[in-house]
Amino acid sequence: NAGVTQTPKFQVLKTGQSMTLQCAQDMNHEYMSWYRQDPGMGLRLIHYSVGAGITDQGEVPNGYNVSRSTTEDFPLRLLSAAPSQTSVYFCASSYGVPGLSNQPQHFGDGTRLSIL
Amino acid sequence: RKEVEQDPGPFNVPEGATVAFNCTYSNSASQSFFWYRQDCRKEPKLLMSVYSSGNEDGRFTAQLNRASQYISLLIRDSKLSDSATYLCVVKAFNAGNNRKLIWGLGTSLAVNP
Numbered sequence: 001n002a003g004v005t006q007t008p009k010f011q012v013l014k015t016g017q018s019m020t021l022q023c024a025q026d027m028n029h030e031y032m033s034w035y036r037q038d039p040g041m042g043l044r045l046i047h048y049s050v051g052a053g054i055t056d057q058g059e060v061p062n063g064y065n066v067s068r069s070t071t072e073d074f075p076l077r078l079l080s081a082a083p084s085q086t087s088v089y090f091c092a093s094s095y096g097v098p099g100l101s102n103q104p105q106h107f108g109d110g111t112r113l114s115i116l
Numbered sequence: 117r118k119e120v121e122q123d124p125g126p127f128n129v130p131e132g133a134t135v136a137f138n139c140t141y142s143n144s145a146s147q148s149f150f151w152y153r154q155d156c157r158k159e160p161k162l163l164m165s166v167y168s169s170g171n172e173d174g175r176f177t178a179q180l181n182r183a184s185q186y187i188s189l190l191i192r193d194s195k196l197s198d199s200a201t202y203l204c205v206v207k208a209f210n211a212g213n214n215r216k217l218i219w220g221l222g223t224s225l226a227v228n229p
């Protein structure tokens with residue numbers, strides 16, 4: 001009964017390094033998304049995908065890339081880490097697009113990322 | 117003005133108390149509303165959707181006031197396990213007339229023994 005699985009749970013990077021946050025779901029959800037959560041700000045959408053092969057930008061996409069080669073996986077790539085990307089990252093999935101349906105989003109446990 | 121605003125709290129209440137949170141939204145065309153719960157250092161989880169006529173789920177009651185543009189969450193008979201941050205989520209439209217979800221910053225609740 002895995003749901004949404006994110007790895008790693010914690011990561012410390014140096015400025016300029018790149019890395020990939022992994023996200024996988026086993027619920028056959030079409031919609032997947034990445035959020036970041038920062039103190040004093042609500043969850044902000046980075047990128048999202050409405051199905052395999054389809055991705056689109058959210059509210060704060062700069063500095064991040066995504067791909068969706070399979071329904072299950074939606075990795076988030078930091079191209080060149082910057083201190084401003086220090087945050088908690090959540091991956092989420094749902095049956096329908098949250099903006100178009102009332103289906104709940106299921107979140108992963110989060111990745112706490114620090115950029116030095 | 118933020119699109120979705122919540123009183124950050126913290127609300128400190130004794131066990132058994134009734135507590136209510138409000139969430140105001142600025143876009144009168146907002147369509148759907150949700151309450152999520154987030155425990156400390158955990159992921160958000162859907163608590164309940166908010167329907168126009170108001171809805172109840174056990175000790176939790178959600179209401180929508182479209183005229184005043186706010187939603188509320190009432191928790192009766194508070195339990196220690198209710199301690200968490202409660203996030204208000206509103207489905208609205210962005211500049212391109214596309215639907216989007218807007219997350220509030222959350223209201224922190226601490227239920228004390």
